[in-house]
Amino acid sequence: xxxxxxxxxxxxxxSLNQGMADWHHFTAAWWNVENxxxxxxxxxxxxxEYTPKGDRHWTQWKLREKLQGLYKTLVMMNLPxxxxxxxxxxxxxxxELTRGTPLAQVPYRYVHFDSPDRRGIDVALLxxxxxxxxxxxxxVNLSDTAGGYFTRDILHVVGHTVDxxxxxxxxxxxxxxxxxxxxxxxxxxxxxxxxxxxLDAAALHPGAAVVAMGDMNSTADEPPLAEGMAxxxxxxxxxxxxxxxxxxxxxxxxxxxxxxxxxxxxxxxLAADNWLVGEMKLGRxxxxxxxxxxGPGVRPKRTNxxxxxxxxxxxxxxxxxxxxxxxxx
Numbered sequence: 001x002x003x004x005x006x007x008x009x010x011x012x013x014x015s016l017n018q019g020m021a022d023w024h025h026f027t028a029a030w031w032n033v034e035n036x037x038x039x040x041x042x043x044x045x046x047x048x049e050y051t052p053k054g055d056r057h058w059t060q061w062k063l064r065e066k067l068q069g070l071y072k073t074l075v076m077m078n079l080p081x082x083x084x085x086x087x088x089x090x091x092x093x094x095x096e097l098t099r100g101t102p103l104a105q106v107p108y109r110y111v112h113f114d115s116p117d118r119r120g121i122d123v124a125l126l127x128x129x130x131x132x133x134x135x136x137x138x139x140v141n142l143s144d145t146a147g148g149y150f151t152r153d154i155l156h157v158v159g160h161t162v163d164x165x166x167x168x169x170x171x172x173x174x175x176x177x178x179x180x181x182x183x184x185x186x187x188x189x190x191x192x193x194x195x196x197x198x199l200d201a202a203a204l205h206p207g208a209a210v211v212a213m214g215d216m217n218s219t220a221d222e223p224p225l226a227e228g229m230a231x232x233x234x235x236x237x238x239x240x241x242x243x244x245x246x247x248x249x250x251x252x253x254x255x256x257x258x259x260x261x262x263x264x265x266x267x268x269x270l271a272a273d274n275w276l277v278g279e280m281k282l283g284r285x286x287x288x289x290x291x292x293x294x295g296p297g298v299r300p301k302r303t304n305x306x307x308x309x310x311x312x313x314x315x316x317x318x319x320x321x322x323x324x325x326x327x328x329x
Contacts (some may be wrong), residue, residue: 024163024325025278026132028267029077030172030265031318032173032254033070034084034303035121036093039063047089056304061094066240066303069313071101076285077107081131081161085212086122086152086173088112098126112141117149123155123171123214132167134159140197151175152185158205167202167324170194172214173208174224187218191228196278198241198270209275209323212268215254215316216250219262220245229268242269244321247280254282254317256299259292260281262301267321278322288317 038051039060050058074083088094095108097103111134112124127134140154155171172194175186194212201210218224220231220243230237235246244267253261267280290301290312301312 022327024161024165024327026161026167026323027080028081028082028211028321029318030084032215032265032314032316034314035087035314037093042120046118047120048100056305066313067101069098071103072105074103080320081083082129082169083126084171085124088119088217089120094124102298111137113153115153116145118141118150119150123152123173125155125157125169131162132159142193145296161169166205167209168205168208168210170197170212172212172216174216176217184223187224188228195229201249202270208273210270215265217264219264228283239268244269244277244280246283252282254319259295265316265319267319269320274326275290276324278324281320283318283320288313
């Protein structure tokens with residue numbers, strides 16, 4: 001397995017040409033890994049269904065299978081410098097992923113904070129210590145606990161690459177559409193907060209690449225992004241923030257709902273012009289897909305389809321980003 005990891009890690013995920021030594025490179029990925037829970041009941045959260053006696057009959061064997069699948073997928077991504085994750089229950093599952101699978105051969109560490117989300121799911125960051133140094137990290141609260149509203153925090157990480165280039169990462173998992181107008185209002189508030197965080201980060205760290213990634217639970221033409229982030233019908237807003245999701249293949253998406261693909265996971269970039277986007281990719285790997293049960297086409301292969309164990313990894317596909325910066329600029 002170690003030989004397999006070494007060979008695959010040596011292959012280039014991004015098509016980097018020879019003679020590019022004057023460029024610095026940074027690779028990132030985003031993935032909602034759908035209910036990455038441990039098997040224990042946490043009395044503080046609504047995680048009962050993800051226990052051996054719960055509705056999902058979630059066992060240690062199923063967790064191990066999922067972790068192995070996540071590891072293999074990260075290898076296929078060529079082990080990005082940083083990986084943003086959504087729907088992670090706690091530090092235990094991150095530790096098991098990075099230390100309890102062959103991923104332990106790669107120097108991945110993680111940043112995670114428990115959020116007030118009722119189900120106990122959070123966002124988290126994996127980062128390669130040989131490629132990225134975390135300088136600071138904090139959670140940005142989006143909940144109104146006094147008003148009885150609880151949701152995931154934004155994870156705010158400032159770091160630098162081994163080449164000394166500053167990167168600010170903002171990881172998001174905005175409220176779902178359940179809840180109608182109120183849920184939409186909370187997504188709009190999250191969008192406004194993220195927009196300001198990106199502007200603040202760019203002002204505080206001149207020359208940095210400010211990268212926001214997340215499951216926004218909204219497509220680009222819906223109000224949170226079109227209005228809250230001010231993209232309208234464009235892929236760049238008045239602040240210079242770029243919606244990189246627009247570069248991904250049409251006819252697909254990061255998620256499929258009622259037979260239709262759509263991008264509800266997004267990558268946004270605010271950076272000076274010397275930061276260039278080398279590539280954006282959608283992880284359309286065969287093992288992440290399965291045939292539609294009704295009708296033609298494929299869909300993401302979920303871990304559970306309702307109470308039925310499907311054995312997949314997620315109802316979302318991962319997004320991958322390659323940034324490059326000309327050395328000395």
